[in-house]
Ligand SMILES: [Fe+2]
């Protein structure tokens with residue numbers, strides 16, 4: 001009979017799943033940093049834009065910041081549960097070039113397009129994570145599926161904003 005101190009013989013925490021665990025932790029670390037970079041990008045883009053038309057976008061980004069931060073928390077907690085260590089800031093490498101402040105702060109379309117690119121990146125990475133979890137880690141898989149739905153919702157909302165802006169553009 002197993003003692004209380006022994007590791008589970010089944011599932012992602014078992015000794016013979018170490019390889020899969022390492023792979024999933026690496027993908028979770030990447031997801032964690034993606035969320036944190038998104039928080040930084042959405043924060044600056046919720047403050048910088050000027051003009052009446054920017055107001056809606058700024059408010060929407062403000063709401064998303066809270067959601068993305070909660071995603072980062074969930075990824076961090078799962079890294080720990082899988083016996084990983086949540087990485088520190090020195091391991092962070094920025095990559096969201098599309099979400100840098102535009103030249104003109106009334107250029108809301110630049111921000112909308114940047115958000116769509118970031119959400120698309122998240123959607124692609126989380127699909128990869130879900131694939132890596134298939135058959136080996138249903139708990140991480142379940143968590144990421146829920147987060148993926150949030151990102152698809154964010155993307156869809158900003159796609160709608162872009163449609164409106166493009167329809168309004170004078171020909
Ligand atoms: Fe997120």
Ligand SMILES: [Fe+2]
Nearest residue numbers: 119150151154
């Ligand atoms: Fe998002």
